[in-house]
Amino acid sequence: MSDDIFVTKPFLPPLEDFTPYLKQIWDSGVLSNCGPFHVELERQLADYLEVPFLSLFNNGTIALVTALQALELEGEVITTPFSFVATSHAVLWNRQTPVFADIAPDSLNLDPERVEAAITKRTTAILPVHCYGNPADVAAFGDIAKRHNLKLIYDASHSFGVRDTQGSILRHGDLSTLSLHATKVFNTFEGGAIISQSAKMKDHIDKLKNFGHEGETSVVATGINGKMSEINCAFGLLQLKHIDDAIRRRGEISLAYRTAIDMIDGLDYLDPALGGARKNYAYFPILVRPEFAVSRDDLYHKMKAKGVHPRRYFYPLITEFDMYKNLPSANSTLLPVAKKLADQVLCLPIYPDLDEGGVTRVIDLLRPK
Known part of the structure; x- marks a missing residue:
């Protein structure tokens, strides 16, 4: 580990x-x-x-x-x-x-x-x-x-x-x-x-x-x-005392991911402009589209098997938990966008101590083999 x-x-x-x-x-x-x-x-x-x-x-x-x-x-x-x-x-x-x-x-x-x-x-x-x-x-x-x-x-x-x-x-x-x-x-x-x-x-x-x-x-x-x-x-x-350097490093990792994913069919990331005038790069979610080589869950398990642990944030939806699913507003037909994207989203590792070798390791696992 x-x-x-x-x-x-x-x-x-x-x-x-x-x-x-x-x-x-x-x-x-x-x-x-x-x-x-x-x-x-x-x-x-x-x-x-x-x-x-x-x-x-x-x-x-x-x-x-x-x-x-x-x-x-x-x-x-x-x-x-x-x-x-x-x-x-x-x-x-x-x-x-x-x-x-x-x-x-x-x-x-x-x-x-x-x-x-x-x-x-x-x-x-x-x-x-x-x-x-x-x-x-x-x-x-x-x-x-x-x-x-x-x-x-x-x-x-x-x-x-x-x-x-x-x-x-x-x-x-x-x-x-x-x-x-x-x-x-x-x-x-x-x-x-x-x-x-x-x-x-x-x-x-x-x-x-x-x-x-x-x-x-x-x-x-x-x-x-x-x-x-x-x-x-x-x-x-x-x-x-360290927060600005930590956010800067997160930004470098985000840029490396975006550059690599631009070359991979079937993977998308959110528009960086959505992050505001000053971003914090808290997460790096990707969307695994149907045209990608494997499903989101297959990619998730493949990465975990290789020692890289992304997370499906946020899956399942809150409305699919037992304590919420019977609320009238929890009906999945009322939440088509949320349901679709919860089945596609995968958050990649991102933190200040993730070095270049680690970033490369994550990216290599995204590329279809």
Whole structure:
């Protein structure tokens, strides 16, 4: 297994660079409860991402659950079937009903037309995902949400550092959430964040992530323990020093894949322009078309047998899981694009430590023999 290549690998800076941070934690005795590293990482991340207010969380799922709670929603939330299941689980955790709409064939993001067609009197929010870090159609969703008086929450788990022509993609909607999990472009081992647009909302979110406490003697909401530890925050501060180099290396790998795939019939990749004005190269999905030499699953198993482990992100669709498949909106006839692309997609390995030999090994397995 030592020479196996997996779809991702956490970026780890030199261990000796982390030791001084640990020494400070040991000296202070502060391990959690929004200590000095927590405060500093929130500040530095808000600056780096160019967002007004950022609240750190212990993971991205709790961040998304809390974002939905913070907006005090009921009823139906329209979202995508083409995502990791945490997106729809967060809706259920808040006792709301997920309603699934189809995706656009070019971006694999929620299709605004299909979303607008799914709105009913019970709809209270839209929850798009910036899939693979490629920005959703924020202008269209902003317009739909405004005209129908709906809340707009972006699951931006894949979108650390992504910008459109006007700035951070995280500035859109009522709230956006990030995952800082080990598999993400920027990681804090485990972690997440909510980006909000006002000091009042940040204060509300910060109370919710700390059991709903307001001071020592008052509890004002049914909060949760969503705080990030000082060790995770310290690691995040160190990671920030390396993030630009990590994204640059991801971009080099992406270019190598695109150059090779241009010469292989039956394989497609998403238009690089979809990634925004500043991309983060979080994933490299390819689409294995029917005219390719073998099926997507045959290619997947062939690569695994050779020690290269791509992933079928996202397959199966959320709507095919037992707990969702009986929802009216989960009917596959309503989601033809998502169903088709879930059967074709394959995400190739991409991470900063993947060297040229590894990239060549992946590419060689894509070529029909």
